[in-house]
Amino acid sequence: MYDLVIRNGRVVDGSGMPAYNADIALSGNRIAKIGRISEKGRKEIDAEGKVVSPGFIDPHTHFDAQLLWDGYAKPALSHGVTTIVPGNCSLSLAPLRAEYRTKLVGMFNQIEEMPLKAFKEGVVWDWETFSEYITRIRKGLAINVAPLVGHSVIRLWVMGEAAMERTATPEEITAMQGVLRECLDAGAIGLSTSYVDMDEKLQPVPSRYADASEIEAFASVLSEYGRILQIVPEFYDADLTIARLDQLAEISLKYGIPTTFSPLFVNADNVDAVDRVMRRVDEQFARGARVWPQVQTRPIDISFCFAVPSLLFIRLPGWYRIMRFGTPDQIVAAFKDPATREKLVAESAVYNALWPNLRLRLVQTEANQKYVGMTVGEIAAARGTTPIDVMIDLSIEEHLDAHFLAADMGHNSDERVGALLKHPRVHIGASDGGAHILSFSTYGDTGFLFAHYVRELNAMSIESAVKKITSETASIWGIPDRGLLQQGYIADIVIFDPQTINRGEEKYVQDVPGDGSRYIRDAMGVDTVIVGGGVAWTAVAGYNAETRGEILPGEVQKTRPKTRQKVRA
């Protein structure tokens, strides 16, 4: 008898081949048989009218902290995501000495917009090494985790304060290579680095003080394990992105490793940029390099209130400094001070075309409820003032708890984004799951892919879309035995309705430790999510208490080839 049989489903197996009707039988954590199954299962699921596909893999997340209090990475799992990659952008929570916890929390707060209070109240700091962190998150893990280790934290571990000041000495580089090996041995899937991010003091993160030889030294270690290098390039400029992907290509060729850079956006202000970058990607792939650009499916929407710093204001230093370093009382006082207000209003003029189009999402006082849903321009007309004054005045009246939405800020050309998503050398990802929790929902990108680009626009087939977020991702990242529905593969499976799968409306919920809030989207049209052969979530019963998530690819003694090939930097 099988443990679980899924009957009558439309199998989209992740290979890109045409869908077909079949039953799927599971034994333990693996797929035992696909076809017509006459034997009974201890548990049976009727998937009539539904698609049965491999679990989705999200390659760009920041669930590092959330996994410490939520082994389901909610609500990502409910959207059909069965594997997540945290530790992107040079930031992971290990290895980390106790004296740098505050520093790293500050970096996560600055770069990924994660609340300090969530770390304070949601995290018990009982690890330092990567192995200890893995042991910590493994308890109660319902989703598979393929963790990157961050370059910045390895620098902090080996170099201390000097990590934020200078290049490494040869001895320090050797030590960092050793730390990377320890992390890879403990289960890291690769290394992440960043060329753009700033720390909590608005200074470059440690990885940016590394020269090219340090990156190559890391690449030589990655080559021993055949693991991936992820980078954040200077994505705001096409020439810089191309220079960076050329650097990546040389590393990929020299060390024989896959690399990926994220994000790559379609920008209405520079529509040629993506085409230029993709032409270069194509050339480098033709040489044999692996330089996978990650492209997100969703358009850019940004919500904000002035109580926390928002990346929307990063190019307005006066505003950003107040939001970054001010307490709520200090920010309100600054808004009330005529001289400061005058300076802020003047600085904001560069975005005067934007402010009227923002929409008021949320306020606390009864008096201002009548404005919720209106644009700032409409409220300004009603109040007889300017849009920027509306934002300041409402924020004072609401003691900063007035929330605004800047919708459709970019990456919103269906034609261009659709063409990118189906490009054979584009890697669908860059969700940022678990990060920017007060700016936008990072959940539901897979539902949006099926709803918008498959169903509404017919820009790609469902088989192609599934392949992009399952077997292709597993192949790029070197995740074995996952991403396909084939006999013998691990049973990470999603059952969904192709007519209704979607992302729900963005909503503001209070479920973050420390009474914190975040924007999320519920899953729509997803019926059942199976991880490692066990039902992890259903639309009817929600999350299952029995958990089967794993660390991927896992400790190296289980996965590493017996003979290591060393390539010297």
Place this chain on the structure above:
Amino acid sequence: MPAAELSTVRKSILPQNGDTWQSIAARMLPGVAEPEAVSKLQSWNLHVFMRASGAAGSVRGNNPILPSDVIFVEPPLAKA
């Protein structure tokens, strides 16, 4: 495809240890007077030139160039 056969893109370098505008100018624009060469480099690399200088007391002091930076050594290419 050999690297030499890649299409032409804007020329750039990765800094050497301790590089400054002056040292890059001397190495990459040897036929140009230093003030002019430095000025050219700065105008081609606003992503570095416009960056705030290092934190007070930092090793790199007023040198905005980070070891990981991409430094362009020519202006943007004309559109094809």
